[in-house]
Amino acid sequence: MASTTARIAIDAMGGDHAPDEIVAGAIRAQAELGVEVLLVGDPQAIESSLKQHTSSSQMEIVPAEDVVAMHEEPLVSLKRKPKASINVAMDLVKQKRADAVVSAGHSGAAMAAGLLRLGRLKGIDRPAIGAVFPTLVAGKPVIVLDVGANVDSRPKYLEQFAVMGSVYSQYVLGMEQPKVGLLNIGEESTKGNDLAVRTHQLLEENPRITFIGNAEGRDVLSGRFDVIVCDGFVGNVLLKFAEAVGEIVLQILREELPQGIQGQLGTALLKPNLKRIKQRIDHAEHGGGLLLGVAGVCIISHGSSQAPSIFNAIRLAKEAIDNQVLARIQSKDFQGEQQSAASTTEE
Incomplete structure (x- = not known):
């Protein structure tokens, strides 16, 4: 079976240095890792960042109308801003238009959006x-x-x-x-x-x-x-x-x-x-953390992430995709043993 190129949705508006550093890290990742990048956010701001680079002609921009700021309450903001960049990025995974999401924005919002948009894997009570x-x-x-x-x-x-x-x-x-x-x-x-x-x-x-x-x-x-x-x-x-x-x-x-x-x-x-x-x-060399337990590959990066950290976050996402982490977690044997253990505990 021929392998397909991983498509990574990047919350280009999330983080202290967005969108410039996010875009720079994404461009490097697309060139060096062989992934396809979807930049999610304000098209005008993203295009302005892209113009600073000469090798960015193949970057796809997916418009998003808003962003969840670091000081905002996650659930309230996600519901009030359905077209926020993190919501749009998660929807791309849900719609199978992307294989993973990377965000350096509000970590609580990223986790909540993952749960609300993608849901939990079967047999998992809480993501980590x-x-x-x-x-x-x-x-x-x-x-x-x-x-x-x-x-x-x-x-x-x-x-x-x-x-x-x-x-x-x-x-x-x-x-x-x-x-x-x-x-x-x-x-x-x-x-x-x-x-x-x-x-x-x-x-x-x-x-x-x-x-x-x-x-x-x-x-x-x-x-x-x-x-x-x-x-x-x-x-x-x-x-x-x-x-x-x-x-x-x-x-x-x-x-x-x-x-x-x-x-x-x-x-x-x-x-x-x-x-x-x-x-x-x-x-910065590790890129961030993988949100395990939701029905999609999600990497939550540091709010202060710059281009090297975003590059490594995308690398983490690619590794999770290539190694079929989600499929292995939600495999029948895994669920059976987990449910058995849970039943024993409750008894």
Whole structure:
């Protein structure tokens, strides 16, 4: 069966640097990744951004009349603005005119639009945002979920996050038998709050995953785990903290290495190494998080995303499409085991 070119709908109006940086990242992605890009938003503003580039003649623009601003309440705004760029982008996926959505706009609006426009996958109670972090083991990333979709969670939600994260880790990140951990304050199964204790039992009993126990904060980036689950409140704090640490490390390197002639010579010699360091710890290199659990591929990028981050977000979307993440999550075996586990829990 011949492969088809992935079509990615980009919310060109979402984010602090829209539309210029969004358009720049999309142009690069279309040229280097072989994807087809649909730029959704104000045609005049998008065309103005496109004119800054010479290789943009094949970019398709899909008009949208409005945008959900960062300060607006998601559900109210989505209903009040049915032609907002994020709504139009989600509709393109629903209508099969696009295979994925990428947005650096209001993350709450992107999640709500995904749920309202696309719906949940069968057998999934709540979607989760999965973020990929580097670890101490080169070439062995860890996916953490949820990092913001659900401030409050139930044990069965975290169990579903573990299964979805395992599918992503195996088929996109290349981990043959992903090791799952539950973020907690101690290694013992009795540690933590009620949510942690009850979730630990569910994860232990689930045959669909390889659960190896609790993960403490120091374990997240150790490389011991491939998938770590937590509720969205804790996960979002962890995400923002990790991003800040990465930025601080990069800033320290910029400030300290060039000191004096010897420092400048050392910096020149270390340039390839520094580039690899940046690729491993800079959150812009990862593009954003995949909204797992909705019936469409959705990448939620940082509001401050610039062109490199948008490029990487589109790359994430393409990888999810190419590796059939949605089909694998909603496969019959997955649903059967999930429903069985849920029934056992409720009993």
